[in-house]
Amino acid sequence: MSSDVAVAVVTYDALPWIEPCLASVERYETVVVDHGSTDGTLDVVRERFPRARVLERENRGLAAGWNAGLAATSSRYVLLLNSDAWARGEAVDELVRFADSHPRAAVVAPRLRNPDGSLQRSVRGFPTLWRLATEYLFVRKLAPRSEALNASYAGSFDHDEPRRVDWAMGAVLLVRREAVDAVGPADESFFLFSEETDWCYRFHLARWEVWFDPDAEFEHIGAASHGGRMYVENLRGNLRYFTKHFGPAEAERARRLLLAGVRLRALLFPRERAYGYREAARWLSSGHASSLLDAPR
Numbered sequence: 001m002s003s004d005v006a007v008a009v010v011t012y013d014a015l016p017w018i019e020p021c022l023a024s025v026e027r028y029e030t031v032v033v034d035h036g037s038t039d040g041t042l043d044v045v046r047e048r049f050p051r052a053r054v055l056e057r058e059n060r061g062l063a064a065g066w067n068a069g070l071a072a073t074s075s076r077y078v079l080l081l082n083s084d085a086w087a088r089g090e091a092v093d094e095l096v097r098f099a100d101s102h103p104r105a106a107v108v109a110p111r112l113r114n115p116d117g118s119l120q121r122s123v124r125g126f127p128t129l130w131r132l133a134t135e136y137l138f139v140r141k142l143a144p145r146s147e148a149l150n151a152s153y154a155g156s157f158d159h160d161e162p163r164r165v166d167w168a169m170g171a172v173l174l175v176r177r178e179a180v181d182a183v184g185p186a187d188e189s190f191f192l193f194s195e196e197t198d199w200c201y202r203f204h205l206a207r208w209e210v211w212f213d214p215d216a217e218f219e220h221i222g223a224a225s226h227g228g229r230m231y232v233e234n235l236r237g238n239l240r241y242f243t244k245h246f247g248p249a250e251a252e253r254a255r256r257l258l259l260a261g262v263r264l265r266a267l268l269f270p271r272e273r274a275y276g277y278r279e280a281a282r283w284l285s286s287g288h289a290s291s292l293l294d295a296p297r
Contacts, residue, residue, distance in 0.1 A: 005077040005096050005174070006031065008069025010062055013039040014083035017221060022049045024086035029075065033068045035059035041083075061191035062170070063199075070180060082171040085220040088113070094216040095174040098162070106179030106208035107200060109168030110216035111159055119159055120220055122169040123212055125151040126201055127241060129253055136261025165212050166204070170196035171220045179208045187244075191297070192230055194237030201245060231276055232283050233297065235262075239289045251289035259284040 006029040011018060018041055022030065030052040032045050036059050045052055055068055066080050077096055091110055099108045112120035125131060131152040134140040140150040147156040157163065173196065183206050186199050200210045235258055242251035259281060266277035287295065 004075055005029075005079055005092060006069075006073035006075040007079045007081055007092075008033060008066060008073065009081050009083055010035065010065030010069065011037055011041050011045075011083045012059060013037045014041045015039050015044065017084040017086075018044055019048060020086045021081065021083050022052060024088075025079070025081065025092060026051075028079070028092060029053075029073060031055060031069045031072045033057055033065040033072075035065060060188060061195070063186035063190050063195040064188045066195075067185040067188065070175075070177070070185060074177075076177055078175050078177065080170065080173045080175060081218075082220065085112070085171045085218050088217040088219060091216040091218055092174075095213060098211065098213040098216070099174055099176060102209065102211055104207070104209045105211045106176050106183070106203040107168070107210045108174040108216075109165070109210070109212050110172050110174075110218050111212075111214040112169070112171060112218055112220045115219060115221060120222060121153060121159060122171070122220075123154040123157050123159060123163075123165045124167050124169065124197070125154055126166045126204075127152070127197065127238060127254075129250070129257060132238070132254060132257050132261075136258060137264065159212070160214055162214065163212050165210055167197050167200035167210060168212060172218045176208075179203060179206075182206060183208065189293075190237055190240060191233060192237070193234040194241045197237075198241055198244065201241075231280055235280060235284060236292060236295075240293055243289060243293065248288075248290050255284055255289040255292070 007025045008031050010033045012035040032052050033055045034042055035057055045054060057068055070078050077099060079092060095108050095110060099105050112122045114120050134149050135152050143149045145155050183202050186195050190198060239251050239255055242254045262277045262280045266274045266281060
């Protein structure tokens, strides 16, 4: 089965997670797409995992890294694996088995675990203005297990059964090459955040499916690759998604909603966190949604 799948890992200063990541997929063809690491990541890869192919690329974002990994392989499936995640047991083979049994599955996502073994909720609903409001205005806190008030985080889903889903976090995704060939590669205009949301939405529009498979488990260190330092990029990803799929007017409504949300958070959260929200509010208030998409990072 291992010849059916290759692994693509995008790295950027990935110590100390890259070793357990690559060790967990060592028996598969692996491509490491590095975006300019300066912390010794590539030294570890080349010394510890000489069979892994290394591609050194300019950092044009996660989607660009995924696409480079896809282009460098030819297997039926490609596992897109964050450098801060690693497989438990035979999780990769389980994902391939599941995809084989669901021939319209463009994407299969595993269950994610935090380092302490607890569940990391990874299934999400496609963004809408209402769903943004439930998140950024704290409406979901009223009923976190409710589909109506917490659809963004699939609040009613326990992550313990196979299910078709809208989209799943891009930390670990098995993608079917046939579906990518039909729909197109990941959109490289998304630098970080919302690239998997956009891709899954495009698969859905083309009548492909996205599935969650709880029998495959990976450990994932949440936000390790960016440390929560790219909040504005997260907001930009939302605006780009709304602009692309629903038009500039809806994106502008999303900007105003997000601005209200981050201003509220700046008032409610402690000083250290409030600073980041104030910076985000300044960015969101600096122009219309369309002008913010390509504003300097």
